[in-house]
Amino acid sequence: MLTVTCYCRLNHKLPSAILNRESEAKEMIIRLIKRLHSFLIKFVKMLNLIKSGSLTSCRSNFGWWSFRVRPIIHAVVLLVCAVLCCASCKHEEHSRKDQAQYYPTTPSTPERISPPERTIYEKGDSIRDFETNFKNLFQNWDTAPIVNAADFKLKGYSFKEVIEDRAALNRYRNYFTSNQSLGMNMRKSSRSSANGEKAKVRMTLLPEYTYDPILNIDPKPEWYTPAFKDAVVKLVDQDFNIDTLELTYHSSMQKEEFTEQKGYSSDGSPNYIKGRAQKNFETYALGPLSEDYIQVFVTEKKALEELPLEAQQRILLAQLRNQRLTAQVSLSKNIAVGDVVYAIQFLYKEKPNEVFVICDQDSKKVLVDTFFSAIRY
Numbered sequence: 001m002l003t004v005t006c007y008c009r010l011n012h013k014l015p016s017a018i019l020n021r022e023s024e025a026k027e028m029i030i031r032l033i034k035r036l037h038s039f040l041i042k043f044v045k046m047l048n049l050i051k052s053g054s055l056t057s058c059r060s061n062f063g064w065w066s067f068r069v070r071p072i073i074h075a076v077v078l079l080v081c082a083v084l085c086c087a088s089c090k091h092e093e094h095s096r097k098d099q100a101q102y103y104p105t106t107p108s109t110p111e112r113i114s115p116p117e118r119t120i121y122e123k124g125d126s127i128r129d130f131e132t133n134f135k136n137l138f139q140n141w142d143t144a145p146i147v148n149a150a151d152f153k154l155k156g157y158s159f160k161e162v163i164e165d166r167a168a169l170n171r172y173r174n175y176f177t178s179n180q181s182l183g184m185n186m187r188k189s190s191r192s193s194a195n196g197e198k199a200k201v202r203m204t205l206l207p208e209y210t211y212d213p214i215l216n217i218d219p220k221p222e223w224y225t226p227a228f229k230d231a232v233v234k235l236v237d238q239d240f241n242i243d244t245l246e247l248t249y250h251s252s253m254q255k256e257e258f259t260e261q262k263g264y265s266s267d268g269s270p271n272y273i274k275g276r277a278q279k280n281f282e283t284y285a286l287g288p289l290s291e292d293y294i295q296v297f298v299t300e301k302k303a304l305e306e307l308p309l310e311a312q313q314r315i316l317l318a319q320l321r322n323q324r325l326t327a328q329v330s331l332s333k334n335i336a337v338g339d340v341v342y343a344i345q346f347l348y349k350e351k352p353n354e355v356f357v358i359c360d361q362d363s364k365k366v367l368v369d370t371f372f373s374a375i376r377y
Contacts, residue, residue: 117376117377118376118377119366119372119373119375119376120136120137120140120141120144120372120373120375120376120377121133121134121136121137121365121366121369121372121373122136122365123136123140123377124136124139124140127363127364127365128364129364130159130340130342130359130364132364133342133357133359133364133365133366134157134342134344137154137157137344137372138154141154144203144375144377145200145201145202145203145377146202146203146204146205146375147189147202147203147204148204148205151205151348151349152205152346152347152348153346153347154344154345154346155345155346155347155352156344156345157342157343157344157345158342158343158345159340159341159342160341160342160343160356161340161341162338162339162340162341162361163335163336163337163338163339163340163341163358164337165337166243166337168337169332169335169336169337170241170242170243172331172335172341172356172358172368173240173242173328173331173332174239174240174328175356176327176331176356176368176370177210177324177327177328177331178210178236178237178324179209179210179211179212179215179233179236179237180209180237181209181210181355181356181370182207182208182209182353182354182355182370182371183207183208183209183210183370183371184205184206184207184208184370184371184374185205185206185207185208186203186204186205186206186374186375187203187204187206188201188202188203188204189201189202189203189204190202201377203375203377205375207348207353207371210236210370211232211236211320214232214320215229215232215233215236222309223309223312223313223316225313228313228316228317231313231317232317232320235317235320235321235324236320236324240324240325240328242284242325242328242329242332245286245325246286247284247285247286247325247329248284248285248286248287248288249282249283249284250281250282250283250284250285250289250298251280251281251282252279252280252281252282252298252299253278253279253280253281254278254279254281254299255276255277255278255279256276256277256278256279257274257275257276257277258274258275258276258277259272259273259274259275260272260273260274260275279300281297281298282326283322283323283325283326284322284325284326284329285318285321285322285325286321286325289318290314290315290318292307292311292314292315293315293318293319296315297315297319304316331368334367334368335358335367335368336361338361339358339359339360339361339367340358340359340361341356341357341358341359342356342357342359343355343356343357344356344357344371344372355369355370355371355372357369357372357373
C-alpha cells in the first residue's frame with residue numbers, strides 16, 4: 001500500500017473544458033454527417049422515380065433537374081465539407097491553446113552534440129548475450145583512462161542465479177542498498193591540451209563499501225556518539241520488504257532567486273547577474289516527516305547544528321533509513337523476476353573482492369552494478 005504526500009503538487013490532467021469541447025465537436029460532426037446522408041438518400045430516390053416514369057409530370061423536365069439540381073447538390077456537399085473542416089480546425093486550435101496553457105513549452109536552444117559516453121561494459125562488441133558485457137569489461141580494462149589500473153587485477157566472472165521470485169528480488173534489493181555492497185569512490189582529473197582539443201578525463205578508482213564514509217567519518221562531529229554508530233551499523237544492514245510496508249511518498253519543489261558576480265565592467269566595477277535555481281526533494285518514508293526533518297532537509301530553513309543533539313541524531317537516522325527505502329523503490333523499477341545475476345572477482349592491492357551485477361533478461365545489458373558501471377568514457 002502506498003500513500004502519497006506532496007508539498008508542491010503539479011496537475012498533469014487536462015481540464016474538463018478541453019474534454020467537453022472535444023465531445024461537442026464530435027457530436028456536431030456526427031449530426032452533420034447523418035443529415036447529409038439522409039438528404040442524399042431522399043434525393044437519389046426522387047431521381048429514380050423521375051427516371052422510372054413514376055413522376056410523369058417531372059419526366060419531361062428531367063433535363064432541367066439534371067442541369068439545375070446537380071450543381072446545387074455539389075454546392076451543398078462542398079458546404080458541408082467546409083463546415084466539417086472548419087469545426088475540426090477550430091477544435092484543434094482550441095485544443096492547442098488549452099494544452100499550451102496547461103503544458104507550456106520552452107524553446108529549445110541548439111547545443112553541441114558530443115559523442116555519448118558508454119559504460120565499460122558497452123564499449124566494444126554489441127551486447128548480444130550476457131557474457132559479452134564481461135568480455136568487453138576485461139578487454140577494455142587495460143586501455144580505459146584509469147590512473148591506478150595497476151592496483152586492480154581482474155580474475156574472472158561467474159553466473160550466480162536467475163531471480164526466480166519476489167523473495168529473491170527482495171534479497172538483492174536489500175543487498176545493493178546495504179553495506180555489504182562494494183561501491184566506488186571515483187576521482188576524476190583532466191588537463192587542458194595546448195592545441196585546444198578536448199581534454200581527456202582520467203579516473204582514479206578507490207573501492208569502498210556504501211556506508212563507509214559515515215561509519216568512518218573523520219573528524220567525528222558531536223552527534224557521532226558510540227550509540228549513534230551502533231544504530232547506523234544496525235540500520236544499514238537491516239532487511240526491509242517494501243512489498244509489505246506502507247510507504248509514504250514526499251516531494252517538494254522550490255524555486256529561489258539568486259545574485260551572482262560574473263566578471264567586471266570597463267570601469268572595473270563588478271557585474272552581477274540574477275538567476276533562479278530550482279531545488280527538488282523527494283523521498284519515501286515509513287510515515288510523515290517530522291518538522292525538524294522538513295526544516296533541515298526539505299526547506300533548509302534550519303541548519304542541523306541548530307537542533308538539540310538528540311534531534312540531530314534522530315533525523316540523521318531517519319534520513320539514512322529513507323535513503324535506503326527510496327533506493328529500494330528505484331531498484332524495483334529497474335529489475336524484475338527473471339533477470340540474471342553474475343559475480344565479478346578481482347584483486348585490489350592483492351586483496352580479493354567480489355561484486356554482483358544484475359543483467360536484463362531481454363536486452364542482456366547490465367542493469368544494476370555498484371562498481372564497474374561508474375566507469376564511463
